[in-house]
Amino acid sequence: MHKTIESIRRIDLRLFLALLLTGLLPTIYTTVRIFFLGNLPNDWGINIASQLMWVNLLYEILQESLILPLYFILGKAISNTEEFTNRLKGSMVIVFSIYLTLSALISIFAEPMVVAMAQNSALVDATVSYIRLETIAYIFLTMWKFLMLILLLIGRDKLIYIMLTVQMILTVLLDTLFISEFSFSLQLGVNGIAITNIIVNIVLLAVFFILLKKEKNINIFQRKKLNFAWVKQWTTIAGYSGLETLVRNLAFMYMVVRMVNIINEPGTFWVTNSFIWGWLLLPVLQLSELIKSDCSKDEENIKLNFRGYVGVTTIIIAIWLVTIPLWEPFIKNVLNMSNYEVISHLVMISLPFYILFAYNNIIDSIFYGIGKTEYMLFQSVFVNVTFYGTLFILFQKGIYVPTLELITLMFAAGIAVDSLLTFVMYWYLSKKGKIVHKYELTVPLVTD
Template sequence: MPDSWALSIAAQVAWLNIGYEVISEALILPLAFILGQAILNPLEFQKRAISSLGVIVLVYGIVTIFVMLFTPQLVAGMQQSNSLIQDTIDYIRLETVAIFISSVYTVLNLLLVLHSKYKALYSLLIIQSALTVISDSVLVSQLPFSYQLGVNGIAITNILVNSLLVIVAFQVLKYNGMKLSFKELRFKNQTWLKLWFKVGSKSGLESLVRNTAFVVMILQLMNQLQQSGTFWVANGFIWGWLLLPVMTLGQVVKREAATSNGLSESRVTSYLIITFGVVVLWLLTMPFWEEFIHTVMGIKDSTSITHLVLIMIGFYVVFALNNVIDSYFYGIGRTDLMLYQSLIVNTLFYGAAFIGYQQGWFIPSLNKVAIMFGLGITLDAVITWALYRMIRKQGQ
């Protein structure tokens, strides 16, 4: 399959990821706060853990079945090239299964975080990274022994890696005395479900607003420029590799904030310093990025991908540091603050950008759209920091 075709197919999953991201941020992100409240009551914690996992499996299961059944109709609505329709359908169905399994692992990972099983978490992170490299090398890469399955290889890698992580995480939890059996699933007389809905609805609305702006102002312009595949792969490298330790650290921040009723300023600062250490590692490995994207990720035109990554990397440094504060907000259940900053950024900044585009003042190009996206990230961080200082003065 030509590289351009693979990128075109892979880019079509962006809408799928956006839909699942809204669900994830409505259901999974608030769980650190919800479960953290019961951390000192093992019986109550286990009830909440089983019930929340049951809800996640049910909701994601329904959405996954829907997507798999109606993938042909959904792909037809994306105006994909006729020659790529069947390949796109196959890829989306595989990726949908991968996302479902990944959602289960995300919950199990959170349970380990909340129980401070850091040794297990580090081991899982190493396993995830190693298996991804091995699977990508065998299924996707340009190496002589690779099957070179293209985008389907990426989806199969995600399925294999997340399935193994789920199995290992279940065993670790069982070893530490937490048996997650759906036989014990109960929804009656669980008042915490209302709090989950209250906190999650704000988080989900924030995600919906943010992702709507992303679709209108970023994804749509990338499609018009026929660069959606390039953008997708560049962000896949950033999120799948560079941000992996950053997001894991965010889970730790959520855990401490949720179980300790907040964090001291010095503790938050220490997490910012750790994040800066990750950024230093980025800088040290930067000379090898292009070769990694070409050899391991199997992208022939790795130069254009690396160029886009280098344009955006400064903005993602801001994102990485901001992730500490975002995680703190989620840990203390202040999803309302996340909603406020999202409304400000996505109505004022992206609203102004949209007007500029409609009036012909803003002429989009790959670099300009990437920079606009990065400026949105930066403005988000500035507002988040202002809100953080505000609640510090108010004593949370």
């Protein structure tokens, strides 16, 4: 126990708190939006907004392909301001160009894609309009996520708090103006969400550029010839990462998103996922960002902080268990869901699988931080081909008949299988010295 406590103390808990609050804001305003949409006279708002799940997956594929490997690429140049600025500007140009292209393609092909995902035919036109607006917002949202990575690497929690404050104030004000039921609201419905996202993310980018110039003397717009020699290494790491997330998310799109549309339950599944990934997993995912940053800057942090990462994760899970009695009232009264009992049931049957995921998250983050994305590709291909492939065959033969409960269990079980494979792989690679060659790694227990 003493070693675990000492390891926790080595973690930058101040920065973790800043990350936690930064992640909390999107969760809060997603919750507010669910409440507003739940107050609309029918469930169309939630069903339309829920279709963004598959759009999110397309952008997630690019994010995990391009942005997450940058922890390693930029982390290695953090001590050299000139090279760090060069890589920052070069990667920003590449990322922006690729996301702009993806957004244009989604806008052009939005209608056939919505139809292919089995959306209610009466909602197709409204869904297409909403998605096209969101693709504009995503361009700027992605750049904001990219720049948050920079704030994390340079360890400036003060700047994170400034950005957080700006984001919170703007989002609440604009959501109230565009989608609330107040008399002064424009009541734009789900399209108001997209417009809010566009405005907020543009303002955040402008504020960030000003702060970066003031605090770090890094001028993004300074004209200077860029050196792209580092791109080859980025391409290799991004290639493995991209293939991994492509396989995983294509399986999710077809086996989960499409099936909840087929059984006409996209809204319920979306709210369930919003609660799990937005509230329960929030500290787990923010810890992941810190782990990636730590490991990208110094691989010795794996050895020094591993017990601490496990300890913090265990504390998070303990908080989950203690707060279980509050979940159903929260879903009923805060999320404003009339079918709160169904959603609560889906959350509870998923919980054991997400406990495994929380620990798996530590190892996945280490792999990203040290640029070992090929390991993640292997496990993703294995799990999605064997697990989801088997279920797809059973579905085609009529043996597997999807229900909301079975789809939820299928998704959660897939995460658990992936987690177990990750644990075995990490243990084996650590034993063989193939994760960090300089250090003899062990997988410590929480207690000593």
